[in-house]
Amino acid sequence: xxxxxxxxxxVTLISALALTACGGGNSNGGxxxxxxxxxxASSAAASSPSPSASAPAETTExxxxxxxxxxxxxALLQQVxxxxxxxxxxxxxxxxxxxxxxxDVIKTRLIGGEAPDVFYLDAFEAPGLxxxxxxxxxxxxxxxxxxxxxFETPMLDAFKGTDGKMYxxxxxxxxxxxxxxxxxxxxxxxxxxxxxLIFCTPDPELVPKPSPWPHSYRLPEGIGAxxxxxxxxxxxxxxxxxLDVGTRFLLANLxxxxxxxxxxxxxxxxGVVGLAAALANPEAxxxxxxxxxxxxxxxxxxxxxxxxDTWRAAFVVGDGLAGFARGSxxxxxxxxxxHSHQATTDRAAWRMFTGSRAALxxxxxxxxxxxxxxxxxxxxxxxxxxAEVVAANRKFVVLRAVRx
Numbered sequence: 468x469x470x471x472x473x474x475x476x477x478v479t480l481i482s483a484l485a486l487t488a489c490g491g492g493n494s495n496g497g498x499x500x501x502x503x504x505x506x507x508a509s510s511a512a513a514s515s516p517s518p519s520a521s522a523p524a525e526t527t528e529x530x531x532x533x534x535x536x537x538x539x540x541x542a543l544l545q546q547v548x549x550x551x552x553x554x555x556x557x558x559x560x561x562x563x564x565x566x567x568x569x570x571d572v573i574k575t576r577l578i579g580g581e582a583p584d585v586f587y588l589d590a591f592e593a594p595g596l597x598x599x600x601x602x603x604x605x606x607x608x609x610x611x612x613x614x615x616x617x618f619e620t621p622m623l624d625a626f627k628g629t630d631g632k633m634y635x636x637x638x639x640x641x642x643x644x645x646x647x648x649x650x651x652x653x654x655x656x657x658x659x660x661x662x663x664l665i666f667c668t669p670d671p672e673l674v675p676k677p678s679p680w681p682h683s684y685r686l687p688e689g690i691g692a693x694x695x696x697x698x699x700x701x702x703x704x705x706x707x708x709x710l711d712v713g714t715r716f717l718l719a720n721l722x723x724x725x726x727x728x729x730x731x732x733x734x735x736x737x738g739v740v741g742l743a744a745a746l747a748n749p750e751a752x753x754x755x756x757x758x759x760x761x762x763x764x765x766x767x768x769x770x771x772x773x774x775x776d777t778w779r780a781a782f783v784v785g786d787g788l789a790g791f792a793r794g795s796x797x798x799x800x801x802x803x804x805x806h807s808h809q810a811t812t813d814r815a816a817w818r819m820f821t822g823s824r825a826a827l828x829x830x831x832x833x834x835x836x837x838x839x840x841x842x843x844x845x846x847x848x849x850x851x852x853x854a855e856v857v858a859a860n861r862k863f864v865v866l867r868a869v870r871x
Contacts, residue, residue, distance in 0.1 A: 525557060532563045532573070532583035539813065543805075547840065568657065577601050588635050590625045591655065597628045604632035612861060614712055649675055681768060682707055686739065690718040692746035698737050699768035701761040705736045705804070713863050714739060714802050717836035720858040720865045721800070724748045728797035731756060731826070733788065733819055738766025740800045742773055745780065754781045754796075756788065788822035799823040799833045805841060816843065820850050820868075827870035835866045 531548075535541075541564075548560050563583065565572050570592055576582040577596075588596065596602050609615065615623065618637050626635030646653040651670030656663045680702040687710065688694045700707035706714070714736075721743060724730075727750045732741030735755040745753045755766040767782045774780075788796075801823070803816035816837070823833045833851070837843045839859070844866055847854035851868035858865040 526559055527557060528559045528561055529585065530561045530563065530583040532565055532586040534569045534587055535564050535566050543840075550840065571657065587638060588626070593626050593635060597626075597634045602634045604628070604630075604634060605636065606633050609633075614862075616709065617712060649673070678702075681765065683772070684709065686710055687715075690715055691721055691743055693718055693739060693743035696739075696742065696746070697769070697772045698739050698742075699765055699772055700737045701765045701768075703761050704759070704765045705762075707737070710739065713836050713838070716858070716860065716863045717800070717802060717834070717865055718743050721747065722798070722832070722834065722857075722867075724751065724798065726750055728752070729754065729795060730798045730800065731788065731791075731796050731823075732766070733799050733801045733823065734803055734815075735766045736762050736802075738769040740802065741766065741780070742769055744798070744800060745770070745774060745777070749777070749779075752779045752781075754783060756783045756785055758784065758786060760784050787818050788826040791822075791826040793825055794828040794831075796823075796826045797828060797831050799827060799831075801833065801835045803835065803837065803843075805838070813841065813846070816841075817846060820846055824850050824868075824870055829870055831870045833868045833870075835868070836863055837866070838862060839864050 533544075536544075545562075548562060552558065552560055569587075570589060573582060573586055573588075582601075588602075613636075622637040623633065626633060626637075628634055646665065646667045651668050651673055653665060653667045655665050680700070682700050683697055684700075686693050686696050686698055690710070698710070705711070717740060721740075724744070725748055728748070730741065730744045730748075730751045730753045732738060732744065732753060732755045735741055735757045738755050741753045741755045744751060755763060755770070757763050757766070763782050763784045767780075770780050770782075788799075801819055803819050805813060805816065820833065820835075820843075827833065833847070834857070835843055835847070839862060844854040844856070844864070847866055847868040852871060853869055855867045856864060857867050
């Protein structure tokens with residue numbers, strides 16, 4: 468699959484999570500400052516002073532607003548909120564979906580002093596709100612659990628103030644900035660039933676920059692067989708500028724293999740996982756599979772850059788493992804995407820897991836890395852009847868399922 472977050476010079480952020488300035492939640496003990504109900508909030512809230520054993524715990528209410536999205540994304544968001552509240556019982560998150568005229572509603576509430584504590588923010592609206600000092604900087608809420616390296620620099624810059632502080636963190640992406648960068652000044656109409664018009668004024672003096680693609684970078688040390696190797700990326704491929712932390716965790720925990728076997732890098736992206744498998748076991752035949760032509764081209768370029776004299780690989784653009792003969796694969800390596808455009812969904816993972824079971828021989832293995840909260844072990848047990856935790860840290864888990 469193409470990846471968890473789309474990246475590249477033609478893509479920039481459209482929305483983020485923002486925190487209202489001076490927007491403490493309501494508690495039964497009076498107003499108090501509260502951390503946002505987003506990823507870093509759990510650690511920030513945990514650092515608050517604990518009530519004494521003899522005093523009743525105060526409950527702080529944090530209001531959180533967003534626009535409507537797919538049922539899958541809403542379900543995963545609710546799961547995150549439930550986990551946050553379970554870890555922070557002294558904080559109650561009140562979530563509201565604003566279905567129509569979203570930014571108009573937010574601005575009106577900001578003027579009236581009734582804005583939510585945390586809310587989604589459109590990137591085109593961010594500079595105005597940041598300049599009016601109605602947003603609180605989020606830098607103080609960032610902990611080691613919230614890795615800023617997960618985001619490309621332009622994504623973060625979209626919500627950075629002139630003071631260098633962060634006023635929002637990326638939620639999803641859009642191609643609107645492509646108009647600004649290539650064509651000229653761009654604005655949009657108000658939303659109408661989730662649709663809006665885009666108005667662009669071509670700038671004849673705007674000279675497009677030379678394409679930076681394909682782009683290459685060197686892998687870090689300490690990740691196994693692929694340490695220090697070169698990765699090649701075409702535009703639009705996941706993590707085109709650096710190795711993502713999930714894949715890095717998988718590379719550091721890949722199974723030691725020897726002998727002739729058929730390995731599939733499923734959803735290969737730039738091919739770094741399949742490359743590691745080929746380097747670790749020179750007798751293996753590796754097939755790189757992705758639905759994206761750019762990804763497969765990147766994987767082939769990565770392979771050629773590191774193993775120019777070896778050609779025990781195939782590169783396939785396809786729908787997962789559809790078309791693979793049953794029992795033809797010994798090992799599947801997979802970092803499944805859980806974003807499709809702006810929607811959060813597990814549909815791709817489900818198709819990848821079921822396709823892997825069909826293609827694997829008896830005794831063949833599927834190795835998966837994913838965010839802990841996605842619960843992939845549940846799906847694997849339903850499909851394979853087993854799922855073993857190979858490695859885990861605070862954020863990711865590597866799972867192994869065997870075809871019986």
